[in-house]
Amino acid sequence: MNRRSFLAGASGVTLATLLAGCQRSSAANLRLAMVPNSVPAQLLKAFQQLPERGSSVAVTPQDSLLKLYSLLQDWHGEGNELAPMADWVSLADYWLAPAIRQELVQPIEVASVSRWGDLNQVWLDLVRRDRSGTPNPEGSIWAVPYRWSHLVLLYDPTRLPRQAAQLKTWADLLRPELARRLVLPDHPRLVLGLAQKALKSSANSADPAAVSGLNTFLAELHQQVRAYDSNYYLESLIVGDATAVVGWSDDVLPLLRQYRHLAVAVPLEGTLLSAQLWVRPQAVPAPAPAATDWLNFCLGDDFATQLAIFGHTTSPLLWGVDPQQRPEPLQTPPEIVLTPAIADQSEFLLPLKAEAEDRYGRLWQSLRA
Template sequence: MNRRSFLLSLGGLTLSQTIVGCAGNNQTKLNIQLLKGSIPSQVVNQFRQSLQEKVELKFAPVEQIQDLYQRLLSWQQNPKATDEPEWTRFIPFRNSQTFAVADLVTLGDYWLTTAIEKKLIQPLEAAQLKQWSGLDLRWRDLVTRNDQGILDPQGKVWAAPYRWGSTVIVYNRDKFKQLGWKPQDWSDLWRDELRSRISLLDQPREVIGLVLKKLGKSYNTENLETVPDLEKELQTLNQQVKFYSSNTCLEPLIMGATWLAVGWSSDVVSILARYPQLSVVIPRSGTAIWADLWVSPKANAQDALSSQWIDFCLQPNIARQISLVTRTNSPIPTNIAASDIQESFSSLLLNSQEVFAKGEFLLPLPPESTKQYESLFAKMKA
C-alpha cells in the first residue's frame, strides 16, 4: 500500500539535514533511515544531547515508505552495502545508488507481514525497551508475530510504533453549506446529493472495509460471502464515485471536481493549511488505522543505541512533539489540548483515544480472503 505520494515535509528532517553530529572512526554510530517529515529535527537534536557519550548520528529522510521497503530488499541481496562516495553521482549513465545498511528503518504496519515473511527484518529486543510495557496491549499485539508475519501472542516483537493516523473523510465546506448538512459517518457517502461527487482510494481493503463498517462489520472480515447485501451496497457506492486513486484522490477535491474524498490522514494534513475551504472528519462508527513503525533490517547487528532511540520516541514529552509537529497521533497518551493546535487539525489530534478504540488495523488476511476482496472490488468498479 502506497500511502505517501501526497505527503510533504511538515517541519521534519529534510534531505539536507542528513548528518547530525560528527565523529571519529572509532565512535559509536547510529544510522536511521526514516520517512521524510515523520520526525521533527528538534527531536533528533534533543536525542543527541541526551546521550552520555559522543555518537555519530545519521538520520536520512526518504520520500516514501515504498522506497524504504525497496532498500530493505536491496540490503537482503547485498548485506554489506555501504554509502557510495559523493563523486560517483556524476558518473554518466549510472542507474543505481547504494545505501549503507541502516540500524533502524521506518516501515508502515501494512508492509510488516511481507517484510517478516521475506526475512527482510529481524525481531527487536523488547526486553531492552523501557517504555514497552507502557504501550496499549493492542500495539504490542500488532507487532508480535510468528515467522510468517501472522499475529501470534507467542511470537516475537518485530517492530515498535512511533506515530499513527487513520482513514478520514475530507470535504468542501462551501459545497456542503449549500446542502445544509455535514458528513459525519460512512453512511453519508450513500446520500443522493453526492452522486458522482466522491473520490475514493483505489484499495480493496479500504473501500470494502468502510462498507463493512457501515454494515456493522469488521474491516478484517475474512469471508465476504457471509455479509448480506455487501455487493449491493458496493454497487450503490460505486454510483457515487467519480474518481478512484490512491495517489491523487485529493486532487479532484482541491480542483472542485468532487465535493468529498476519502484519504489517509497523513496525506490530508499537507493540504488543510493551504486550502481553508476543506474540513476533515473521522467517521463516528470507526475507521481504519495505519501506523509508522521502527524495524531493524536483517542485515545489521542490533545494539543498545537503537533501543535507546525507540524508547526516546515513546517518552511522553517527545511523543507529544512528534504528534504536534507532524500532526499525527502517538501510541502513548500525549494530553494535547485544543489550544495547542490549529482548529483545522483538531479533529485529527483531539479525542485520539476514542478514535483508536473504535478503529481497526488492516490485519493480514488468508490468501483466499485477499482474493475475495480483490475480485469483489474489481466487480464493483467494472
C-alpha cells in the same frame, strides 16, 4: 507533485534544510531508513543533541513505503552498496506480515526499551506475531511503533446543500450530491474495509462476500467515485475537482490549518488505522547503544509532543488518552480527534489467509471493472 512534497511545500519547510546537521558519513553511529518527514527533522536534530549521549545520525531517505520494502529485500539479498544497511527501517504495519514471512526482519528484544510497559495492549497485539506474520499472543515482538494515524473524511461543506452540509458517517458517502465528486484511496483493503465498517462489520472479515449488503453498498459507492487516488487526492479537493476525499489524519491536519473552509469527520462506525513501525533488517547484528537509545527516544514524552507539533500525528503513548490531555495540535479541530469510543470500533488492516486475499482481490477487480 506527489502528496508528501505538496504537504512539505504547504508548511514552508523542506527536509533538506532541516537535515543539514544529519551525518551521512561512515562515522554515523545510528542509521535510519525512512520516508522523508516520517520523523520530523527537528526530532532528528534533538536526538543528536541529547546531553547524555550525542549520536550522529545517517538517514537513507526513500520516497515511498514500497521502496523501503525493496531496500529490505536488497539487504536480505546481495546488499546495496549505495545504501549502507540501516539499524532501523520505518515500515507501515500493513507491510510487517510479508516482511516477516520473507525473513527480511528479525525479532526485537524490548527489555531495554524503558517505556515499553506503558504502551496500550493494542500495540502489543499489533507487533507480536508468529513466523507467518499472523498476530499471535505467543509470538515474538517484531517491531516498535512510533506514530499512528486514522482514516478520515475531508470535505468542502460549501459544495453541499446548506441544510445538510455535514458528513458524519461512511454511509454519507452515498449521498446524491457526492455523485462523481468523491476521491477514495487507490487501495483495495482500504476501500473494501471502509465499506465493511459502514455496514458495522470488520474490515478483516475472512469472506467479504458474506457481509450482508456489501455488494450493493460497493456498487453504489463506485458510482460516487471521481477517482481512486492515493497521491493527489488532497489537491483534487483544493482545486474543486472533488467535494469529499478519504485520507489519513496526519496528511489532512496541516491542510485544515491552511484551508479553514474545509471540514473533517471521523466516521462514527469506526475507522481504519495505520501505524509506522521501526523494524530491524535481518542481517543487522545486535543493536548498538545508539540504536537502543533511539527506541527510547521515540517512546518518550518529548517525542510525543514534538511529533504532534511538527509531524501533525500521534505517538503510541497517546492511544486511549482523553483528547483534552493530548498536545494542543492534536485537539483541533475536535472533529478530527479519534475519541476512545470510536477507537474501540476501529481496526488495523491485519494479514489475511491466501484464500481470503484472493476473495478481496476478486471483489476489487469486479468493483473497478
